[in-house]
Amino acid sequence: MLFNSYIFLLGYLPIVLVAFFVLGRWSRTVAAAWLACSSLFFYAWWNPRYVLLLLASITFNYVCGRTIARCAQTAAGKRVLTFAVTVNLLLLCYYKYTGFFLSSMGTWGHAPYGLLHIVLPLGISFFTFTQIAFLVDAYRGLAMEYSPVHYLLFVTYFPHLIAGPILHHKQMMPQFADPEIYRPRLRSILPGLAFLAIGMAKKVLLADNLAYYADRLFRGVEVGLHPGPVLAWTGVLAYAFQLYFDFSGYCDMAIGLSKLFGIDLPVNFDSPYKSVNIVDFWRRWHITLSHFLRDYLYFPLGGNRKGKVMRYRNLMITMLLGGLWHGANWTFVVWGGLHGIYLVINHAWLAVKQSAFPGWAERSNGLMARVRGIAATAVTFVSVLLAWVFFRADSFHAAGVILKGLAFGFRHTSDAPQEVFLWLLFAVSVPVVWLMPNSQTLVGSMMRKLEKTEAGLPAGLVWTAAFSLLLGALGGAAILQISAVPSKFIYFQF
Template sequence: MSFQSLSFLAFLALTAIACGLLRRRSALAGQAALGAACLIFYLSGGGWAAFAVLCAGCAVTALAARAVDRAEGAARRRAFAAGSLYHVAVLLAFKYTGFFTGGALSIGWAPLGLSFFTFQQLWLLREVYMGRFTLQSPWALALASFFFPTVTSGPILRPSAIFPQMASDAFLRPDWTDAAAGLYGICCGTAKKVLLADPLGAVVGSGWSDLASLSATDAWLVILGYTMQLYFDFSGYCDIAAGAARLLGVRLPLNFDSPYRSLSVGEFWKRWHMTLTTFLRENVYFPLGGSRRGAWRTYRNILIVYLVSGFWHGAGWTFLVWGALHGLAQIAERAWGSRRERLPGWLQWGLTFLFVNIAWVFFRAPSLGDALTLLTTAFTGGVSLPGAWLMQSVFERETAAVGLLVPTLESAWLAWGKMALLYGAACAAALLPARSAARRMEDFVPPPAWRTALLALAAGWAVLSFTGITTFIYSNF
């Protein structure tokens, strides 16, 4: 069930109402209603086979967590290792068999949300092993693992971020502030996805489908377009997920905090997909030794962390290169040290933003050769006016309406106008606000009337544009 659909909005409304009413009778009744809703949501998108795989994973986690709690010494370590290895093996089997066998063998499908599910189970097992968390019941584990706002694309939840909330009196009993913040997040996320991410995706798709026709100007529009598309796509998803969770009395952790305003790659990763960064730091970087064993081991650990991040995103060399680039960039920043901080702020930002744009090329590219082709065109191709053909499938209905109103308007000028508005709005929304929508939701204060009206207009436009909207990018990971 897609977040950007009328069926999801109706499903969410019915779920929130049913859970709230039944929660008044008893906590168990409200949780049962939520469990039924989570089951319906997952089966509508993942199917029974995928559901069975994740259920088996929940069972393994519950058994391993129980064994870790009861055992001591080597037996405790073996229980933790066995549970963790099971989850890693399932993830590798479904997502990476084709990569490791060169395409000779592949399962051909993977359960919806498997990557996020796996990291969440691993995090829980490590917290149990470290003595920071005790799993009270398999039912609570299943409810947290299949919580429908997060089950497909996260955020990745630390146990302390979800289980205490599920045991609190506020669970499934949102107040009016929660409801208002939830609606605000859903409206912001929907507008980001439908009005910015998907139109930018159409430009990017057109460019990647015909690399030979791109000029240097077109290549940079494609590169910048994907940078903005990916942010608004995943940030929009997280806003909707956070909004849906607030309607159920749950506050999800912040996952994005204006990452494109960062002055370094290290800062970028403190603002981009923050729950993934935290998971990798606590479950990969620290166990490797972190920065406690000298500079060279620190550099090695950083590189390993970002190779893992790249490989987690996708089974391909392009993702590994993307991860390696980010790891090497952070190593270079550490080696540069305080001398980098003496640069003007605008130059630090410019270097960071340029690097992030270039690295995203490998994240999007079908192959390393295509990535190098696009970058070669960007740096050596001819400069010209933007290709109007890139905007051909963007806001088609709106374009047709303008054409009827102003029949003498040339199609090229109309395309360039759309391009200027789209890229201008995307850059302004990503770079100017010091506080993201998710940050505003934390201590929500109703926005001024003019901003509320503008958001309502954007959300209404987005809802009217639901037909033909693409799926969220991160649901593929």
């Protein structure tokens, strides 16, 4: 079931929400169980068979987590942790990488390996990583509450189940135990609706329309298209904006849906194209995944504790595995490797700048600082843009053809006429991405204005009314544009 579908918005969501609050007045445990069962139904809408896999994973990890917690930070606890994490990773690798491994072996060995047709369960990467984090937190003594109903809800909670964010036990369990969330609260419902409207507009009005122009390029090269510079650059830009608004829209909708239930999800997207370097980019893009890779892979590898060479090695390993996590294709590995190289260069440059030019940034005047910031943002964006080619391309051949088109190097090029609608989409996308405040800032400002309205200040009332009308118009336009077969969010496939 998709957030951007009529069955979800007009059927599933109102029924689940109303029943949650009605049951919450009677029993908080029953209400939590209802929300967990509703989340399982949400997952089963895609394929009921994989509900059993999800429940088996939850049961296994819950039992292991309880066992680890009883012997936290001991040798016995570490053995159980190692066993449980290994089982989780083997399950993930079986579903996600078996076909990739066999096809790679067949290519390298020139042998006709038969491929297994394994259907990848939706959200397996996210619910696996969420539970691995729980196991590690249990070993560290950070997981304190073990209600089976709350744990079931923690893993299956539908706003995050399919495409994140990756949650931590300590973030969610106190919220599920809070009696306040079981009663409707205006201060949660209003921002929830605001996030939902903004996310819907990003997904349906921008991302889905940009997808046509991105697909025209990337699918075209797979059937022999040799793009010229205009088609190559507009197609790659269309994909960069499509991915931005698709993922940003999903994150906004997940936060908004969760707020309707009074529960706060962690921010997972923070205007990443405004980043001034690649380190800053990974602090803003898929924030919970970045934190997971840092805390559970980069730091255990040694982080930066064993010198610069080992630090750069650990960065490369982390990003290569992060690329492979995104998809079972060598193009994703190259994408991760490029970002690893970017991070190594960035950290090396920061070290050189700090030692060779101490205080350089502080000595720059306001104008120079702004010019330097714009230039740094532009360089970072172009670097990310080039890496997106490998992220989206189905093969190295396709990526090579597009990169040649970007470099004006193809002799026999073809540039399709560029529709006015594409340039209109770009004209909207650019200010939204780089000039306007992001969703968190906008909704936070709305709530502060609303508080002033409650205090009797008319300016707050006018601002809140105008913003509400704008959000209503955006949300209404998005709902009217939902197609009969709504498009999936891109991160659903990871």
